[in-house]
Amino acid sequence: MRVHVADHPLITHKLTVLRDRETPSPQFRSLVAELITLLSYEATREVRVEPVTVQTPVAPYSGLALSKPVPLVVPILRAGLGMLDGMMAVLPNAEVGFLGMARNEETLEPTTYAERLPEDLSGRQCFVLDPMLATGGSLGAALEFLFQRGASDVTAICILGAPEGLARLEKETEGRDVRLVLGALDERLNEVGYIVPGLGDAGDRLYGLAQ
Template sequence: MYPENVTVINHPLVQHKISMLRDIHTGTNEFRRLTEEIAMLMGYEALRDLPLEDVEITTPLETCMTPMIAGKKLAVVPILRAGLGMVSGILALTPSAKVGHIGLFRDPETHEPHEYYCKLPDPIDLRTIVVTDPMLATGGSAVAAVDFIKQHGGKTIKFMSIIAAPEGLERLSKAHSDIQIYCGHVDRQLNENAYICPGLGDAGDRIFGTK
């Protein structure tokens, strides 16, 4: 049903919390907390293929070889500003991860993204990179963000969104068929203003309490 590089996380807890996010009566504090919780639940699934290596550990009883995550630390890269709302959920799983930022704004007429900021952990090419944005709408910002990361040398990239439109999912999966895409729910369609329907409104405004 979906492209091979797309995983829809249909865990009951994720679906329940997404329904609460959608509710117009959910206030800023609860919306922020739910976004963090969903990101953590999704991160558990998205990071299941992190490489492991055996290291020597001394327990209270003896010395043993036991698995730990191998290689350079994970990099979490939110697309500003709504993507920031998902960062703490992933950091709850991997507290030592480095955090970068990509700033994009969407042209109100063309709905195409424009970059205004990009700062990534170094060396980015040796890290598993998780790009976060609660809403995957047209896919323009997501494609541009992954483009920028690849231009800076990023290779192992995962994209996480809470809600996706079919149009954005198709655009991102085709433009970057080599990355893994995770979303919590695929909604019906985009409206004439490129908002996801039924969606949950503007995620950035609801996370930060702005309009």
């Protein structure tokens, strides 16, 4: 697995505001979209393209266009939805699938409760959106789900990661073509599986507690 931790000052600035517990949900959602747009530039560095020629007002020009099939963006519900607009700002022609996963708060292991994905992902570049790489369980299970559908080229984008989750993901994806883009790699997990210092529960901060 190839890992890229962003070090751009604008990314760090936006992350600092996201971490602030006083940042309200509307501002939090807006900042997440902006942050993911920035991270997406790095995540799509190896997006597949093919040569094309267009006619400018002055002369022909040989450039590039996205290859077919177009990339597939897969947000992990529900928090991954908050990252979707930022990603689609960079890849507006991509297709979108969904994968619903929830963490058991006792075992900290994920369960899949919904999916909307092609049956065959062979030849598709997939971009998975999951705000927090904490224990690595949800993201690891999501990647395995895509591999079982035939995916072989997967990039995951996370706002924050913890060393424990990163180590687990590296072990579970050994031998696979996986790229991970992080806004920051934090210190550790606490006793209940939250990233420290982190930013709390991303889903709750995006959309409220929904009790």
